[in-house]
Amino acid sequence: QLIVKGQCTDDHKLGCTTSVIKIVYCGREWCPTCGQPWSVVHQRKFSRLLPKVRQIATMGQLVLEFPDRYRKIRGWAYSKLALRRASDRIVSVLAGKRMGRKGRVGGYFQRGFMRWHWFGDYSGLVGGKEINLDELRVPYAEAFGQLLSAFAEMGGVDLVVNPNIGTIFWNNPGGQLSEVIAQLVADFARSCGLHLGPYSSIKYNPHPTVVVDSGFLPPAKIGAIKRDLARALLCPDLIVHYSYRKTEPEMIHSLKYITRATFRDEQWDGYMAKQIHGFRNIRSWGKWAGPPVWESEGMAFYLAIEKLERSRCPDCDSQLRWDRKAMSFHYLRQYQSMGLTTPLAGGYFKVKFPGHGRDPPEDLSCPG
Ligand SMILES: [Zn+2]
Ligand SMILES: [Zn+2]
Numbered sequence: 366q367l368i369v370k371g372q373c374t375d376d377h378k379l380g381c382t383t384s385v386i387k388i389v390y391c392g393r394e395w396c397p398t399c400g401q402p403w404s405v406v407h408q409r410k411f412s413r414l415l416p417k418v419r420q421i422a423t424m425g426q427l428v429l430e431f432p433d434r435y436r437k438i439r440g441w442a443y444s445k446l447a448l449r450r451a452s453d454r455i456v457s458v459l460a461g462k463r464m465g466r467k468g469r470v471g472g473y474f475q476r477g478f479m480r481w482h483w484f485g486d487y488s489g490l491v492g493g494k495e496i497n498l499d500e501l502r503v504p505y506a507e508a509f510g511q512l513l514s515a516f517a518e519m520g521g522v523d524l525v526v527n528p529n530i531g532t533i534f535w536n537n538p539g540g541q542l543s544e545v546i547a548q549l550v551a552d553f554a555r556s557c558g559l560h561l562g563p564y565s566s567i568k569y570n571p572h573p574t575v576v577v578d579s580g581f582l583p584p585a586k587i588g589a590i591k592r593d594l595a596r597a598l599l600c601p602d603l604i605v606h607y608s609y610r611k612t613e614p615e616m617i618h619s620l621k622y623i624t625r626a627t628f629r630d631e632q633w634d635g636y637m638a639k640q641i642h643g644f645r646n647i648r649s650w651g652k653w654a655g656p657p658v659w660e661s662e663g664m665a666f667y668l669a670i671e672k673l674e675r676s677r678c679p680d681c682d683s684q685l686r687w688d689r690k691a692m693s694f695h696y697l698r699q700y701q702s703m704g705l706t707t708p709l710a711g712g713y714f715k716v717k718f719p720g721h722g723r724d725p726p727e728d729l730s731c732p733g
Contacts, residue, residue, distance in 0.1 A: 366388065366389070366390075366694040367388075367389040367691040367692065367693065367694060368386050368387065368388055368389060368691065368692050368693075368694055368696060368697050369386070369387050369389055369687050369688055369690075369691045369692070370384060370385070370386055370387075370687070370688045370692065370716070371384065371385045371386075371387065371676065371685035371686060371687040371688070372384050372385075372685065372686050372688075373385075373678040373680065373681060373683050373684075373685055373686075374678075374683050374684045374685070374686050375681070375683055376681075376683035376684055377681050377682070377683055379681050381678060381680055381681040381683060383678050383679065383680045383681070383715060384715070384716040384717070384718060385673065385678070385679065385685055385709070385713055385714065385715055385716070386697055386700070386706070386713065386714040386715075386716055387673070387687070387712065387713050388405070388694070388697070388712035388713075389691055390405060390406050390712070392406050393631075394483070394626035394627065394628035394629065395626075395628055395629055395630050395631040395633075395638065399626070400626040400628075400629050401626075402625055402626075403621070404626075405711055405712040406626075407621075407624060407625055407626065408667075408670060408710075408711050409670055409674055409711050409712070410624040411620055411621055411624045411667070412667045412668070412670035412671040412674060412711065413671055413674050414478065414620060414623075414624060414647070415620065415667050415668075415671060416653070416657070416668075416671060417476075417478060417576075417649065417653050418576065418616055418620050419657040419658065419659060420578075420653060420655045420656070420657060420658060421476075421576075421578040421658070422580075422658050422659070423579065423580035423581075423609050423610065423611050424576055424577075424578075424609060424610040424615075424616045424619060425474070425477075425576070425577040425578070425579030425580060425582070425607065425608075425609045426574060426575070426576055426577070426607070426608050426609060426610065426619060427459075427574070427575040427577065427590070427605060427606070427607050428572060428573075428574050428575075428605070428606045429455065429572060429573050429574075429575070429594060429598075429603060429604070429605055430570070430572045430603070430604040430605075430606075431570075431571065431572070431598075431600055431603065431604075432600075432602050432603075432604065433568075435600055436568070436569055436570060436571065437569065441598070441599070441600065442571040443569075443571075443637070443640075444640055445640045445641065445643075445644050448481065448571065448640075448641070448644060449644070449645075451573075451598060452479065452481075452573070452645075452648050454597040454598055455479060455573060455575065455594065455597070455598070456479070456648055456650055457472075457597065458472070458473070458590070458593045458594050458597045459472055459473050459474050459477060459575060459577065459590070459594075459650075460472045460474065460476075460477065460650040460651065469650070473577075473586075473590055474577040474578060474579055474651075475578055475651050475652075476577070476578050476649075476650060476651020476652060476653060477575055477576055477577035477578060477649065477650060477651065478575070478576055478647060478648060478649035478650070479573050479574065479575040479576070479647070479648050479649075480573065480574060480623055480624065480646050480647050480648075481571055481572070481573045481574075481646055482570075482571070482572050482573075482574065482627040483569065483570070483571055483627050483628040483634075483637065483641070484568070484569065484570055484627045484628060484629070484633060485568070485570045485572070485627075511553075515549050569633070569634045569637060574623050576619075576620075576623065578651070579609065580609050580611070581609065582607060582609075587605075587607045590605070590607070591603070591605040613659050613660075613661045614661070616659075617661060628641070666710050667710075669709060669710045669711070670710045670711035670713070673685075673709065673710070673711060673713045674711070679709055679713075679715060680715075697714065700714075700716055701714075705717055705718065705719075
């Protein structure tokens with residue numbers, strides 16, 4: 366593992382001498398470290414998008430899915446080129462077409478961003494019908510409680526019950542653990558007499574989620590968006606879900622969910638693992654210079670990461686200049702043992718090198 370050192374450029378001429386160390390991660394979704402739910406890489410991704418989400422009062426969310434038979438066709442979504450083209454087309458429909466100097470014309474939403482997921486999480490339709498979370502919790506409270514604690518013990522594996530569509534979702538951790546978890550949920554369903562139909566398994570299923578600055582939409586408008594997307598993506602039976610989040614905890618949760626890794630095992634599709642290398646997964650459009658419209662707990666932590674991700678000094682907000690060469694992780698260990706570092710957030714540390722500080726100049730005038 367590597368680290369890279371950055372130095373405050375002291376743009377504001379305050380005499381700031383802060384140095385920062387950043388841990389460099391590989392960022393691969395199938396990396397056992399980086400791909401974990403709420404890993405440092407996940408926290409960085411989440412924090413970079415949070416300032417956008419904080420500018421919207423209700424968070425509209427479109428999830429697009431290709432029916433099974435399209436998923437492995439190279440021209441649709443089974444190559445880097447096709448994915449890039451699909452992203453372009455989706456943004457053109459939702460944001461409007463680029464028309465030279467006039468900017469984007471038409472479209473449905475002033476601003477938004479999108480990100481692809483590569484594999485479906487395991488999920489089960491509970492009885493295949495709408496259920497209410499409270500209804501689920503009361504009669505099955507005990508069994509459900511056991512399931513939740515089993516998930517908690519496995520550390521970092523999230524379980525989400527979506528009462529709107531009557532489903533249970535969980536992060537697919539890949540490897541042997543995914544079978545253990547599938548078994549646990551199946552047992553839970555059986556003990557409660559629930560019919561749990563598998564909804565998706567480990568099959569390549571590229572599905573972009575688009576976050577838009579929007580709330581309730583009339584069904585006719587959703588229908589029109591769906592038609593336009595289907596036409597643009599040359600997929601008449603494209604699946605499009607629209608929903609929106611009204612409260613801050615829901616928006617935070619959704620953003621965590623959107624930024625998580627889904628390609629948890631390279632073996633699931635070695636060809637696509639190579640194809641998505643260097644693929645620009647996040648696309649955004651519109652103006653995002655507005656003020657935040659909501660606050661939430663833990664915001665200071667996320668914003669600290671976001672600021673560091675933009676290479677701003679944690680002390681004076683000047684630009685940080687990063688060294689060209691990465692260094693061995695052992696240097697960080699060394700600095701830590703010498704008591705020179707202070708942990709910041711998201712895999713960043715502040716370092717104070719002795720003698721580096723520009724202490725107030727000594728009085729060198731002749732004492733006479
Ligand atoms: Zn990694
Ligand atoms: Zn500084």
